[in-house]
Amino acid sequence: MGRIRILPDQVANQIAAGEVVDRPASVVKELLENSLDAGANRIRIEVEAGGRKLIRITDDGQGMNRDDALLAFERHATSKLRTVDDLLSIATLGFRGEALPSIASVARVTLETATGDDAAGTRVEIAGGKILHVDDAALPRGTTLAVADLFFNTPARRKFLRAESTELAHVTALVTHYALAHPEKHFELVSATHTILSAPPVARTAERIYQIFGKDTLAQLLPVAAETPLAHGGLPEPPPWKKNPDDPVRDPGVLRLSGFYSKPELQKLNRNSIYIFINKRLIRDRLLMHAITEAYRNVIPPTSFPVVLLFMEMAPEEVDVNVHPAKTEVRFRQQSHVHDFVRDSLRTALIQARPAAGFLAALDSAPGASPSLMPPAASPLPGSPGGARFQPPPDSDPGAFESAAAEAEPFQLTQRLPTPVPGKLPFDAQNVNQRGWEGDRQAWGEAAAALFQPAGLAVTDGCDGGPGAALDFGPGPRAGTATARGTAEVEAEQAAANLNHLGSLRPLAQLRESFILASGEDGLWIIDQHVAHERVLFEKILADRQVERVQRQRLLLPLLVELKPAQMVVFARIAEELERNGFEVEPFGPQTLAVKAAPVGLEGAALERMLGEVIEQSSANSDEHEQNEDITSLRTRIAASIACHSAIKINTALDPARMEWLLLELAKTRHPTSCPHGRPIALLYSWKEIQRAFHRI
Numbered sequence: 001m002g003r004i005r006i007l008p009d010q011v012a013n014q015i016a017a018g019e020v021v022d023r024p025a026s027v028v029k030e031l032l033e034n035s036l037d038a039g040a041n042r043i044r045i046e047v048e049a050g051g052r053k054l055i056r057i058t059d060d061g062q063g064m065n066r067d068d069a070l071l072a073f074e075r076h077a078t079s080k081l082r083t084v085d086d087l088l089s090i091a092t093l094g095f096r097g098e099a100l101p102s103i104a105s106v107a108r109v110t111l112e113t114a115t116g117d118d119a120a121g122t123r124v125e126i127a128g129g130k131i132l133h134v135d136d137a138a139l140p141r142g143t144t145l146a147v148a149d150l151f152f153n154t155p156a157r158r159k160f161l162r163a164e165s166t167e168l169a170h171v172t173a174l175v176t177h178y179a180l181a182h183p184e185k186h187f188e189l190v191s192a193t194h195t196i197l198s199a200p201p202v203a204r205t206a207e208r209i210y211q212i213f214g215k216d217t218l219a220q221l222l223p224v225a226a227e228t229p230l231a232h233g234g235l236p237e238p239p240p241w242k243k244n245p246d247d248p249v250r251d252p253g254v255l256r257l258s259g260f261y262s263k264p265e266l267q268k269l270n271r272n273s274i275y276i277f278i279n280k281r282l283i284r285d286r287l288l289m290h291a292i293t294e295a296y297r298n299v300i301p302p303t304s305f306p307v308v309l310l311f312m313e314m315a316p317e318e319v320d321v322n323v324h325p326a327k328t329e330v331r332f333r334q335q336s337h338v339h340d341f342v343r344d345s346l347r348t349a350l351i352q353a354r355p356a357a358g359f360l361a362a363l364d365s366a367p368g369a370s371p372s373l374m375p376p377a378a379s380p381l382p383g384s385p386g387g388a389r390f391q392p393p394p395d396s397d398p399g400a401f402e403s404a405a406a407e408a409e410p411f412q413l414t415q416r417l418p419t420p421v422p423g424k425l426p427f428d429a430q431n432v433n434q435r436g437w438e439g440d441r442q443a444w445g446e447a448a449a450a451l452f453q454p455a456g457l458a459v460t461d462g463c464d465g466g467p468g469a470a471l472d473f474g475p476g477p478r479a480g481t482a483t484a485r486g487t488a489e490v491e492a493e494q495a496a497a498n499l500n501h502l503g504s505l506r507p508l509a510q511l512r513e514s515f516i517l518a519s520g521e522d523g524l525w526i527i528d529q530h531v532a533h534e535r536v537l538f539e540k541i542l543a544d545r546q547v548e549r550v551q552r553q554r555l556l557l558p559l560l561v562e563l564k565p566a567q568m569v570v571f572a573r574i575a576e577e578l579e580r581n582g583f584e585v586e587p588f589g590p591q592t593l594a595v596k597a598a599p600v601g602l603e604g605a606a607l608e609r610m611l612g613e614v615i616e617q618s619s620a621n622s623d624e625h626e627q628n629e630d631i632t633s634l635r636t637r638i639a640a641s642i643a644c645h646s647a648i649k650i651n652t653a654l655d656p657a658r659m660e661w662l663l664l665e666l667a668k669t670r671h672p673t674s675c676p677h678g679r680p681i682a683l684l685y686s687w688k689e690i691q692r693a694f695h696r697i
């Protein structure tokens, strides 16, 4: 007898579960996606013990009839896909038909569902993949799925679950993301003791950000919106002899982008605060990450990352979502067109917005890291930092992850702890007082730190009021007039605080011969003279270099520079680009260079330091096998270095005319917000802040 055998369904489902569900948050993700696919407008998620004990999700979607309710738990059973061609144009979040059977194979599941048309609804109970009961039940239209005792029959997986608070943090972050992507829907997340998130429908994403994270967060983000026709994406046309005249000519439609990006003053140490949604699906994509980082190049330091919420819409045919079981990765048909469009849209938005950095905000804005709520590419969402699989089980080092999460810098500048929201406790009443608010607050804090720092809870924002109201699943609440008003206020303030007035500022004085003080309508400005001049020079050098018109000056005496052999090799690689930037350098012996001419404004020790810096940076790059560093990045590096070493230094007296000149020149730059290395240039002590500080308002 042969040794090969077909695995029983239950085993196959458990194997699939390994890819689809690895922690409570990934169960929540699958169930949430199902509810959204079912057209739900209200989704309520209850979790107990971080979802380890219970996850219950209730929606008002289309529901299922008896047959479907049973079929849904079969492997590869889906209502969203029929033929392989459908795979090319998936408009739903789910399509693989794997989630429910996978979840049911590793938990005790109860499904209650009704379509509203049939006489009765259906209640199905399944444990470890076995159907225990199927009954009629009187139910309203919609579906409730309760998943209890996750991994009860797979102890090895259970071991990898983290502390309750950590799991709850992941669930919270996930629900928050989906709530952001669907401002028109009502989301609720409640734990055994409290409402963690309550977001009634609002009109716009900005309002949803305000509703969930509060005023300060919204104030640090800027809106972006753009679109491009995909038709001109440069996809190679098939040659005429391969073209089938009967093929319908498919119009790829437009690529739409909208969302929010952070002002340069807000910086993160990792990419974890960048969220990308394609057709409302939260995904992770290297290509787009790169495009976003590129948009911020020379605006924030290369070691920092922005906060970005990006929503992209495109025809489903233009993006392949069937790349990974957890559906978090995608492939674009027109990769480079999409990449460049995202980069250029963000860059243009930044240039146009010219956001001014607030003086008080800048004080606190050292970049912080956010813990990851997304897995590294090619593993299911959502993983913990490093992925749950690679972490020691909780009992081996209970504190490690918690402290990592606690260290993570929150997004908001001023931390606020949410106010407890008392609510009805519809499940597990005994558990209520055991952990109490403290436990929840810890979980909430972590969840918050993981994404942004949420500002209080939506319920305190005039949407719902009073005890219990947040849990009321009745008719729609007053959908946040206060939210709409608050959002509009932030937007108005934001529109005013930009650097467009730089050119009309009046320089008042110089502080310690290093900072220019200037007054304007909007308040008091403090400008760092060195980085301001650096920005001016940087953009001028790049522009001159573009048209091959860099001004050079001959040195009276050639400057001799000694190099090590390895540095000579690096120099040879960048010599041509240096020459185009105004240098004239000749070999002067095996290890010596003679610099005969240099860009205007760069001389003496500064010139020597600049050359040393560029050579050093270039050799650092060759270590990383970046020999083929693209020419733009070498060019910007050289320009940044020349600018830095020839700019006005601090501790240099400037007369009023020169200060005025500098402000005017700065006003003309594309990015007056920050120097090429990402430091802020001009800070505004706004009129409002001044009045507030003097207790006048």
Ligand code: ADP
Residues within 6 Å of the ligand: 030, 034, 035, 038, 059, 061, 062, 063, 064, 072, 073, 077, 078, 079, 080, 093, 094, 095, 096, 097, 098, 099, 100, 101, 142, 143
């Ligand atoms: P998929 O979402 O990939 O189709 P799932 O295993 O997640 O696979 O779900 C199987 C099927 O069950 C879905 O195709 C859908 O028809 C049905 N279903 C699941 N959840 C819901 C829900 N909340 N409301 C209505 N139908 C649902």
Ligand code: MG
Residues within 6 Å of the ligand: 030, 033, 034, 093, 094, 095, 097, 099, 100
């Ligand atoms: Mg699904």
